[in-house]
Amino acid sequence: MPSLSARSASLNESAIRKLDALVAARPQISFYRVNIGQPDVATPAPMLEALRGFQEEVLRYGPASGLPACRKAAARYHGAWSDALGPEHVAVTTGGSEALIYAFAVACDPGDEILAPEPFYTNYLGFACTVGAKIVPVRTSIQDGFALPSNAKLEAQLTSRTRAVVFANPGNPTGAVYPRSDLERLTAFCEKHGLLIISDEVYRRIFFGNAPASILEIPKARQRSICVDSMSKTWSACGLRLGFLISHNLKIMKAVERLGQSRLGPQPLAQAAAVAALELGPEHYSQTRALYKERIDALLEGLGEIPGVSVHRPEGAFYLMVKLPVDDTEAFARFLAHEFSHQGESIVVAPGGGFYTDPSHGKQLIRLAAVLEPEKLRRAADLLKLGLQAYTHDQAD
Numbered sequence: 001m002p003s004l005s006a007r008s009a010s011l012n013e014s015a016i017r018k019l020d021a022l023v024a025a026r027p028q029i030s031f032y033r034v035n036i037g038q039p040d041v042a043t044p045a046p047m048l049e050a051l052r053g054f055q056e057e058v059l060r061y062g063p064a065s066g067l068p069a070c071r072k073a074a075a076r077y078h079g080a081w082s083d084a085l086g087p088e089h090v091a092v093t094t095g096g097s098e099a100l101i102y103a104f105a106v107a108c109d110p111g112d113e114i115l116a117p118e119p120f121y122t123n124y125l126g127f128a129c130t131v132g133a134k135i136v137p138v139r140t141s142i143q144d145g146f147a148l149p150s151n152a153k154l155e156a157q158l159t160s161r162t163r164a165v166v167f168a169n170p171g172n173p174t175g176a177v178y179p180r181s182d183l184e185r186l187t188a189f190c191e192k193h194g195l196l197i198i199s200d201e202v203y204r205r206i207f208f209g210n211a212p213a214s215i216l217e218i219p220k221a222r223q224r225s226i227c228v229d230s231m232s233k234t235w236s237a238c239g240l241r242l243g244f245l246i247s248h249n250l251k252i253m254k255a256v257e258r259l260g261q262s263r264l265g266p267q268p269l270a271q272a273a274a275v276a277a278l279e280l281g282p283e284h285y286s287q288t289r290a291l292y293k294e295r296i297d298a299l300l301e302g303l304g305e306i307p308g309v310s311v312h313r314p315e316g317a318f319y320l321m322v323k324l325p326v327d328d329t330e331a332f333a334r335f336l337a338h339e340f341s342h343q344g345e346s347i348v349v350a351p352g353g354g355f356y357t358d359p360s361h362g363k364q365l366i367r368l369a370a371v372l373e374p375e376k377l378r379r380a381a382d383l384l385k386l387g388l389q390a391y392t393h394d395q396a397d
C-alpha cells in the first residue's frame with residue numbers, strides 16, 4: 001500500500017454528508033432533507049435556454065480566468081457595488097469553492113493561518129487543508145446573534161503566521177449579516193495587521209432586513225480584499241459549478257490567472273448560462289428574497305411550537321442555527337436518520353458540531369436549511385418536534 005499524506009488523513013468527512021449512508025439505507029422512508037443547501041427552486045429559464053442553445057461543434061478549453069463575455073458580464077453586475085471594476089478584476093472559477101481555494105492559496109504558504117468567525121461554512125477547513133493552511137476560529141455566539149467578533153477577540157487569535165480573515169456575509173450557518181460599519185472596522189484591523197480580507201458573498205442577494213455590505217463597497221479595502229461570488233444560491237444553479245473571484249488588486253488577479261492556468265479554464269458551457277443569469281432584471285432578486293423570507297418564516301413558525309428550542313432569526317442566507325434540548329445533536333441526527341419515523345416520514349438535519357473546529361462547541365446545535373417549500377418546512381418542523389419527543393423518551397427509558 002502506498003503511504004498517503006498526513007494532510008489527506010487529516011480531512012474529516014463533511015458533517016453535512018455524514019448521514020447520507022443512513023438515509024440511503026431506509027428507502028421506505030420519505031425524508032425531508034433540510035441538512036444541505038440544495039434549494040428545490042427552479043433555475044431561471046434564461047439560464048436553461050442558454051445551456052440548450054450552446055451549439056459549439058468542439059467543446060474547447062476557454063481562457064484560464066474565464067471567457068471575456070463572462071468576465072465582462074460579471075464586472076458589470078458587480079459594478080453595482082464598486083466603480084472602476086473591469087473584466088481584469090474578475091476571474092471565473094469552478095464554483096465559489098474554487099474561488100475560495102484560490103483566495104486561500106494566494107494568501108497562504110503552508111503552515112499559515114486564516115482567522116474565521118466561528119461557526120463557519122464547514123468546507124473552509126477542507127479548502128485550507130488543500131493549500132496546507134490552517135483555519136483559526138474566533139468564536140461568536142447565538143446569544144449575540146453571531147455578530148462579528150470584537151477587535152480584541154480577533155487580536156487574541158493573531159500569530160506571526162496569520163495571513164487573512166475569511167467570513168461569509170450573510171453567514172452560513174449563522175444567517176448573520178455584517179453591515180458596512182463592520183466591514184470598515186475589519187478593514188482597519190486588517191490594515192493594521194497586514195492581512196488579506198476574503199469576503200465570501202455567495203448569499204449576498206438573500207437578506208430579510210438591511211442588505212449586507214459588500215467588501216467591494218469599501219474603498220480602503222480595495223488593495224487587500226478578495227470577494228467571492230457564486231451562481232449556486234442566488235440563481236439556484238448549484239450544479240452549474242460556476243463562481244467568481246473579484247479583486248481590485250491586479251497582483252492578486254495575476255496570481256489567480258497563474259493558478260487558473262494550471263487547471264486550464266472554467267467550463268465555457270457554464271459561462272454561457274452565467275452570462276444569461278447576470279443579465280436578469282432586479283425582479284429576479286426581489287423574488288428570490290421573498291421566496292426565502294416566506295420559507296424562513298414558515299420554519300420559524302414551526303420551530304416556535306417546539307418546547308425547549310432556541311433559535312436565532314437569520315438576517316440573511318437561508319439557514320437557521322437551532323439550539324435543541326439534547327446533549328449531543330450528532331447522536332440525535334443519527335437517530336432521526338436511522339430510527340425515527342412518523343407516518344413513513346423523517347427529517348435529515350446537519351449537526352452543529354461540523355461548523356466548529358472543535359465539534360464539542362456545537363453539540364447542542366443543528367443547522368436547518370430552508371430549501372423546501374413552506375408547507376414542507378412546516379411538516380419538517382413538526383417531524384423535528386415528534387423526533388425530539390421520541391428521542392428524549394427513548395433516553396429516559
Ligand SMILES: Cc1ncc(COP(=O)(O)O)c(C=O)c1O
Pocket residue numbers: 037094095096097098121168171172200202229230231232238242243
Ligand atoms: C458560505 C458558502 N461559501 C461557498 C460555498 C460554495 O459554493 P459553490 O457551490 O459556488 O462552490 C457555499 C456552498 O454552500 C457556501 O455556503
